[in-house]
Amino acid sequence: MHGPQERNAASSRPFDVTHRMILAIAIPMTLAAVTTPLLGVVDTAVIGQFGKAELLGGLAIGALVFDFLFSTFNFLRSGTTGLVAQAMGRGDLREEQAIFWRAFIIAVATGILMILCLPLILNGTNWFMDTEPAISEAMTTYVTIRMISAPMALANYAILGLVLGRGEGMLGLVLQFLLNGINIAMSITLGLWFEWGVAGVAWGTVTGETIAAVVGTIIVVRKFRAAPLPDRGRILDAAGMTRMFTLNRDIMIRSFLLLIAFTFFTRAGADLGPVVLAANAVLMNFFLVAGFFLDGIAAAAEQITGRAVGARYRPAFLRGAKLTFLWGVLLAAAVAVFFMALGNPIVRLMTNAVDVREVAAVYLPWAALTALTGLLAFHMDGVYIGATWSRDMRNMMLLSLAAFFVVLYVVKPMGNHGLWLAINFFLSIRGVTLLAMLPRRLRTEFAY
Numbered sequence: 001m002h003g004p005q006e007r008n009a010a011s012s013r014p015f016d017v018t019h020r021m022i023l024a025i026a027i028p029m030t031l032a033a034v035t036t037p038l039l040g041v042v043d044t045a046v047i048g049q050f051g052k053a054e055l056l057g058g059l060a061i062g063a064l065v066f067d068f069l070f071s072t073f074n075f076l077r078s079g080t081t082g083l084v085a086q087a088m089g090r091g092d093l094r095e096e097q098a099i100f101w102r103a104f105i106i107a108v109a110t111g112i113l114m115i116l117c118l119p120l121i122l123n124g125t126n127w128f129m130d131t132e133p134a135i136s137e138a139m140t141t142y143v144t145i146r147m148i149s150a151p152m153a154l155a156n157y158a159i160l161g162l163v164l165g166r167g168e169g170m171l172g173l174v175l176q177f178l179l180n181g182i183n184i185a186m187s188i189t190l191g192l193w194f195e196w197g198v199a200g201v202a203w204g205t206v207t208g209e210t211i212a213a214v215v216g217t218i219i220v221v222r223k224f225r226a227a228p229l230p231d232r233g234r235i236l237d238a239a240g241m242t243r244m245f246t247l248n249r250d251i252m253i254r255s256f257l258l259l260i261a262f263t264f265f266t267r268a269g270a271d272l273g274p275v276v277l278a279a280n281a282v283l284m285n286f287f288l289v290a291g292f293f294l295d296g297i298a299a300a301a302e303q304i305t306g307r308a309v310g311a312r313y314r315p316a317f318l319r320g321a322k323l324t325f326l327w328g329v330l331l332a333a334a335v336a337v338f339f340m341a342l343g344n345p346i347v348r349l350m351t352n353a354v355d356v357r358e359v360a361a362v363y364l365p366w367a368a369l370t371a372l373t374g375l376l377a378f379h380m381d382g383v384y385i386g387a388t389w390s391r392d393m394r395n396m397m398l399l400s401l402a403a404f405f406v407v408l409y410v411v412k413p414m415g416n417h418g419l420w421l422a423i424n425f426f427l428s429i430r431g432v433t434l435l436a437m438l439p440r441r442l443r444t445e446f447a448y
Helices: 004-011 019-048 053-072 075-090 093-116 118-129 133-165 169-193 198-224 238-270 274-311 314-350 354-373 375-387 390-410 416-445
Strands: none
Touching: 019 053, 019 169, 019 198, 019 274, 019 314, 053 118, 053 133, 053 198, 053 238, 075 093, 075 133, 075 238, 075 274, 075 375, 093 118, 093 133, 093 198, 093 238, 118 133, 133 169, 133 198, 133 274, 169 198, 238 274, 238 390, 238 416, 274 314, 274 354, 274 375, 274 416, 314 354, 314 375, 314 416, 354 375, 354 416, 375 390, 375 416, 390 416
């Protein structure tokens, strides 16, 4: 029997971490993330040409349904990335394949379950929204058609998770461009030129998701030809499936808790009046845009730290974490400065309401600050997902959410300034708590 030190040292697989390695993942994933909002813009513009508010309302509600469903299962991407990166670090090509097929099976099965639950989803949405019949009809049309692509949409998460886990950022960008490009082109063609309206936009999404899933699967299978194929027993291995389910469960809980925080932020803003609510909604787009950029850095942190854990090589983990954080600081600072310099002109493009513009200008610095206060949270999420320390992510999110509610209550007399202070505090404390746990986690993971 070997002790931990001998075992870890014997299985160590050193590799270098470079700035080029980080940017090869971060830049493509940032570009891919930035293209995603274009889908919503194009779909809205297409339906807007029909001049019927109820169609836009139905489309907005339908899109919200899928935002909720698919964001809930985004762990199929992040969880797969961490596990694949670790298998890559160990040099276990067969396990890389097994991890992918486990995620793929879960994705397709979950998508089929969503289709079977379509009547419940439609009834629940109609009950919760309680909208007029014309809006409900448009929403029902959109959701019913788009739900067909649920298995393919979730399969694309598994494919992207594998690609990022292997550090192939450019391939990930190509697949995302393919998905989004076909989606946009078909939505315009079917929705506007063929005048199918909401149904055309929905079929455009189905087409994009399906083609991307088929092409992505073909590429993945071809890549797998160079390595021995795992048998069915390896893919359905109880320990491997349990680890994937545990990891995905924790990430899903963490995502739900994050959603709760922003829901309460929105609800508290509504108590301050419709103008403040509208201004906050406009300003939150700045945080979302910052998140697109920081997600690219987080993806690089996931792959490199995950690979380092699999390789049992502490120096690569430390260098990967430090360099991705350095690039994150530079990017977050640039985004914050950009928002401060051009935020007000952007707000004027987003809304014609003078009162909303004036209120947004007052709280713009708080929104710009989220790029910096959210940096460490995004970065630590990447590190912990790559290392598959999901339980710590879940627990620190619970702690951070509790702290957020306390601060939200304390700063209530400050009005909207207090709300933005609370949300910036929440973003900061998430990163700080995870960073505080990192030394202990490192001692445990690299016990030599």
